[in-house]
Amino acid sequence: MSKKKSWYFLAAVVGALVVAMVSFAVPNPTSAVAGEENGYYGKKAKYVFYFIGDGMAMPQINSTEIFKGTLSSSDPMYKEKLSFTVFPHQGMQTTHSTSSFITDSAAAGTALASGHKTANDVLGVDPANKIKYKSMAEMAKEKGMKVGIVSSVSLDHATPAVFYAHEASRNNFYEIALSMSDSGFDYFAGGGLLAPTGKKKDRPDALEIAKQKGYKVVNNQNEIMNLSRNDGKVIAIQPGLANEEAMQYEIDRTHQLSLADFTKKGIELLDNPNGFFMMVEGGKVDWACHANDAATTIRDVMAFDNAIAEALKFYAKHPNETLIVVTGDHETGGMSVGFSGTKYETFYNKINKQTMSFEELDKKIKAYRGIVGENGANLQDWLPILAKDFGLTELTAYDQQRLADALAQSMLDAKKRTKDEKSYLLYGGYEPFSMTVTHILNQKAGIGWTTYAHTGVAIPVFAQGTGGEMFQGYYDNTDIAKKMMSIMGVKFQ
Template sequence: MKRRFSLVCICILSIQMLFASQPNTFDEKRNLFKGKKPKYVFYFIGDGFGLSQSNAAEAYLAAVNGEEGVSRLAMNTFPKQGFYTTYAQNRFITGSAAAGTALSTGNKTSIGTIGMDAAKQKPFKSIAEKARDKGYKVGIVTSVSLDHATPASFYAHQPSRNDYYNISVDLSKSQFNFFGGGGIKHPEGDGKSNKKNSKANMGLDDGAKIDDHQENSIKLAEKSGYTFVKSNEAFRAIKKGDDKIVAINYQLAGGKSLPYSIDQKEGDLSLGDYTQKAIEVLENKEGFFLMVEGGKIDWACHANDAATAIKEVVQFDLAVQKAIDFYKKHPKETLIVVCGDHETGGLALGFSGSHYASDFKLLDYQKSSNGIFTSKIKAMKKTKASFEEVMEIVRDNYGFDSGEKKMRLSEFEMKQLKQAYNQSFKTGEKIKNKDQYYQLYGSYEPISVTAGHILAQKAGIGWTTFSHTATPIPVRAIGPGSSLFEGYFDNTDLPKNIEVLMKL
C-alpha cells in the first residue's frame, strides 16, 4: 500500500514538474526561444481579413474550378497557425489605427491613434523602425494610400489617423528604403472638415478642403532623398540597389488606392507586383523587413461587396505567394507571417434564405466593384433615370435574370430594389447612422448595396454589419521562429515575437 502511494506521489510530482518546466505565458515562450534568427521577414496584414474571408475565398476558388469543398490559399498551407484577440485599449471592437499600432509596436492604444499611447502623448517605436536602426532594409507595400492607418502605424506617430498630411511628413522622415502601392492623400494639408470625415478612410470621399496650404510633403520627401516613381515603365526600371523609392501606381482609384482586383485591366500592376519589386530592391546580405497590406479587403467588406472582397483576398494571397517563392530559395533565413488587423462586415458563410445551399461561382456574374457601379448610379441620378432604366444596368453588372435559374430575381428581391431606388432617387435624404435605413444600406448607395446583398445571398453569404467586428483573427507562419505563432494570444504578441526573433 505504501509502495503504491509512493508511486502515485512520484507520478503527481513528475506531472507538476513537467508543467512547471513548460512556458505558461507567451513572454516566457519568446524568452526561451533559442533558434536561429531570420534574416528576411515578411509581415502580411489583410485589413478586414478574418477567417470567414479566407474560407470564402477558398470556397470560391474551388467553385470556379468545378471542385467541391475548398481550394487552399497558399497562406493556409503554412505549418504553424494560431488565433489572437484584437480589442483596442478603449473599445472592444477595434479600428485600423489602434489595430495597426498593436501589430506594429506591440502596444494597445486608443481608437484612431497612430503609433502613440492612448493619451496621444508618448510615441511607440515600431518593429520596422527598430529593424531600420539595426541595419535591416525596410519596405512598406499597400493597396491603399501609403499614409493610410495600417502602413502609417509602421513609420508615423500622430494623434489621429486623419492627420494625413502630418503622416506623410513622417513618411519622408522614416528613411525606409521602399514604399509601394497607393499614393499620398493630402500632400499639401488636410483641412478641418476632412479630419472629421470617416468616409474618406474608406475611399468614399476625396474632397479634402484645405484651409491652410503647407509645404508639399512629396517635395519634402524628395528633399530627403526619395525618388517618386509614377509610371509602369519607370516602375519596371527599378532595380536591385536602388534606394529610397516611392513607387505610386500610375492609375489610382478612390482614396488614392490601387483599383480593386475586380476592376483592374490587363497590364495593371497588382499587389503582388509591388511585393515582388520590393523584394528585388530590399534583398541584401544584412536582411530586410517588409510589411505588405491588403488594404481593400476591408473597404469591400465595409460595402458588403462579397465578390469584390473575395477577389481582393485572392490577390492578397498571390502577393503572399511571391514571399513563398523567395522563401523556397532561402528557407533557413526567411520568416513569413500572415495576419489581419480585424474582421469587417461580419461575413457569414451561410444565409437563412438559402438554407444549407452555397454557390460561390455565382459571384463571377458581378462585373465591377460597388464603387465603380455606384459612380454609374450617381450619373443616372443626374438624369433622373426611371426604375426600369436603373434595373437595366443592375442586371448587366450583377447578372440577374441572365438565363441562369438561380440568378432570377424574385418578387421580394424586386421589392427590395424598388425600395432602394425610391430611397436613392426619390427621397434623396442623407442616411445617418442612427436612421433605420442605415441598417439596410450603411453609408453606401442604396441600389448598389442592395444588389450586392442579393447576389451574396444567392451565393449563400450573409453580412451582419457595415463596420468591424471583434472576432479573433488567424495568423499563419512559416520559417525560423514560426512556432511562436501557434496558440491563442493577443495581437500585441505578434510584433513582440518578431522583435525577439530578429533580435531587435
C-alpha cells in the same frame, strides 16, 4: 539513514536535477512574450515578411477558398486552399483595443506593429499621446535591415502608418506623410497620399520634401517596373489611382500593377546582405467588407494571396533565413458563410458573375441620375445591367421592390435622402441602389453580413519559416509583434 529513506532521498535529488535540466533546456512556453528574447532561442530571421489582410478573418478566407473551388472544380463541395492556409503553424489572436472590444485599424495596427495596446483612432502612441511606441519596422531599420511598406490603400492610412508614424489621430494625414520620409525606410509602394499638402492644401508638398530627403518618387508604371537597387530609397505610387488615393479593387483592375507586382519589386529592391523587413497590407479587403460586397472582397483576398505567393518564391530560395507571418487586424462586416434564405446551402458560383465593384456601380448610378433626374428613374432601365454585370436574372417581386425603393433613394441628392435607423440598416450610408444589388446577390449565394463596421471576433494567424512555431496557440495581437521582434533579434520596448 534507513535504506527506504535513502531511496526516497535519492529519488528526490534525481527528480530535482531532471526538473532543473528540463527547465534550462526548454524555455517556458509562457515566456513567449516576456524577457529580452521573448521566449525565442532559435536562429534569427534575416528576411521577414508581415502580411496583414485588413478586415480579413476566417469568413473572408473560407469564402475565398469556397469561391476558388467553384472556379476550378465541378464538385460543389470542393475548396481550394490559399497559399497561406497551408502554412505549418497556425494560431488565433484577440484584437480588442484599450477603448473597445471592437478595434479600429489604428489601434489594432499599433498592437501588431509595436506590441502595445492603445485606443481606437490612436496611431503608434499611448492613449494619452505621451509615449511613442517603436514599431518592429523602426527597430529593423536601426538594426541595419532594409525596410519596405506596401499597401493597396493610401500609404498614410492607419495600417501602413503604424509602422513609421506616431500620431494622436489616424486622421493627421499630413503629419503622417512627413513621417514617411523621416523614417528613412527604403521602399514605400502601392497607394498615394490623402493630404500631401495638408488639409487646407497650403503646406509644402510631402512628396517634394521626400525627394529633398533622398527619395526617388515614381508614379509611372514603366518607371516602377524598371526600378533597381541603384535608385536608393523609393516611393512608388500606382498610376491612375481609384477613390481615396487607393489602388483599384482587384475586380476592377485592368492594366494597372497588382499588389503582387509591388511585392515582387519590393523583394528585388530590398534584398541585401543585412536582410530586410517588409509589411504588405491588403487594405481593400476591409473597404469591400465595409460595403458588404462579397465578390469584391473575395477578389481582393485572392490578390492578397498572390502577393504572399511572391514571398513564398523568395522563401524557397532562403528557407532557413526567412519568416512569413500572415494575419488580419480585425474582421469587417460580420461576414458569414450562410444566409437564412438559403438555409444550409451556398451557391458561390453566383458571385462569379459580378464583373465590377460597388464603386464602379456607383459611377453608373451617378451618371444615370444626371440624365433622368430625381423622379425619372425606372428599374426596367437597370435590369439588363443587373443581368449582364451581376448575373441577377431571377428577381422575385420582393427583390424588385427592394431595388425600386433603393433606386428611388439613389436618385435623390445625398442631403435629401432618408436618414433614419431603417435607412442605415438597409444601406449603411452607401449608395442605396449599389448596396441593395450586392446584398441581393450575396444572399442568393448564401452569404450574410451583420454590420457595415468592424466586429470583435478573433483573427487567425499563419506562419512559415524561421521561428514559425512561435505562432501556434491563442494569444493577444500584441503578442504577435513581440514574437516577431524576438525572431528578428530586436528587443521589445
